[in-house]
Amino acid sequence: MKLSDFDFHLPENLIATRPANPRSSARLLVAEGDAISDAHVFDLPDWLRPGDRLVLNDTRVIPARLSGRRHRDSAQGPVSASIEATLLDPQADGTWAALIKPLKKVKTGEVIRFSDQLSAELDRVADGQAFLRFNLTGQDFDAALEQAGAMPLPPYIAAKRPADAQDKTDYQTIWARNSGAVAAPTASLHFDEALMEALTARGVSVSYVTLHVGAGTFLPVKVEDVTTHKMHAEWGRVSAEAVSEIRETKAIGGRVIPVGTTALRLIESAARSGQIVPWEGDTDIFIYPGFQFYVTDALITNFHLPKSTLLMLVSALMGQDRMQEVYEHAIAQNYRFFSYGDGSLLIP
Numbered sequence: 001m002k003l004s005d006f007d008f009h010l011p012e013n014l015i016a017t018r019p020a021n022p023r024s025s026a027r028l029l030v031a032e033g034d035a036i037s038d039a040h041v042f043d044l045p046d047w048l049r050p051g052d053r054l055v056l057n058d059t060r061v062i063p064a065r066l067s068g069r070r071h072r073d074s075a076q077g078p079v080s081a082s083i084e085a086t087l088l089d090p091q092a093d094g095t096w097a098a099l100i101k102p103l104k105k106v107k108t109g110e111v112i113r114f115s116d117q118l119s120a121e122l123d124r125v126a127d128g129q130a131f132l133r134f135n136l137t138g139q140d141f142d143a144a145l146e147q148a149g150a151m152p153l154p155p156y157i158a159a160k161r162p163a164d165a166q167d168k169t170d171y172q173t174i175w176a177r178n179s180g181a182v183a184a185p186t187a188s189l190h191f192d193e194a195l196m197e198a199l200t201a202r203g204v205s206v207s208y209v210t211l212h213v214g215a216g217t218f219l220p221v222k223v224e225d226v227t228t229h230k231m232h233a234e235w236g237r238v239s240a241e242a243v244s245e246i247r248e249t250k251a252i253g254g255r256v257i258p259v260g261t262t263a264l265r266l267i268e269s270a271a272r273s274g275q276i277v278p279w280e281g282d283t284d285i286f287i288y289p290g291f292q293f294y295v296t297d298a299l300i301t302n303f304h305l306p307k308s309t310l311l312m313l314v315s316a317l318m319g320q321d322r323m324q325e326v327y328e329h330a331i332a333q334n335y336r337f338f339s340y341g342d343g344s345l346l347i348p
Helices: 041-047 136-150 188-189 192-201 238-253 261-269 309-318 320-332
Strands: 025-032 035-038 053-057 057-063 064-073 077-090 096-101 110-114 121-126 129-134 178-181 205-211 236-239 256-258 279-283 299-304 344-348
Touching: 025 041, 025 110, 025 320, 035 041, 035 077, 035 320, 041 192, 041 344, 053 238, 053 261, 057 299, 129 236, 129 256, 178 205, 205 261, 236 261, 238 256, 256 261, 256 299, 261 279, 261 299, 309 320, 309 344, 320 344
Parallel strands: 025 344, 053 205, 053 256, 057 178
Antiparallel strands: 025 035, 064 077, 064 110, 077 096, 096 129, 110 121, 121 129, 205 236, 236 279, 299 344
16 A cells, blocks of 8 residues: 555645634535535535434644743843744643754753743753743643644644634634644534534434544655554543443444544544443554444545545545545535535545
């Protein structure tokens, strides 16, 4: 299985830099059987059946992108330089792993000030990552980060425009409640209160799981033999309650449909024994064609980057030839791609 098998040409103008407004007005490509249909996300109740269950990732994106300054005394007097930091994940020792630019300019023990309230000392550097020890913890840290930080928009959006105040709403799901992600579960961004009410009226149930999406979700695959690619690890939890609900849905013949690849990766991580069980920990599950699905019956997801692990995941679910047809249709019909783009309902 070669990396080039998952490549395609995407016109630059199809990369979305803002979401649809309202959220559920985004377009929805439905691939079921041999058919491909064009709809909108607000039509989702028409495509789902009473007894179906959506699995939603309730992670909350933190405003992980910080701009600060370091100050140092030199032979020429006090000097100051701007520093950009993107937080990755908290460590057991109380530090935060972070990407810093320019990393070479900051010395161990040096303090970077991000706001009047928030500063951090460079504790150490390892494997190209900085480890920052902040002056605040707990709710004080959360409040200061909310004020000082910007949403960590994906690289392909950040290259076109900076994050702004609107992204703090746009890049967060309406059910976000467990802080820890540095990237949004983007298929879930299409859902608004009106759509949730319509789904409930249709007889569609929901279950919540938590996967803290990491920056590694944007890392490119660099090996030509994709089976040798090493996935990044992300922390997740599937509760006993969610497991009970999912098993009950299966028992009555309903379909289990994760919303987003993050929810799918998590429930399949919890089901590697053949049946889903309560689960908590780091998952580095890599799903590519040939993978055995034990829980997932269909998937709601956005359109993914060429040569990405997410494109490999949907190809595992639907088949490579089928996904090629889906993407050719999406490009021909000017669907909007990536995190703020349109959605798809994939039913194998």
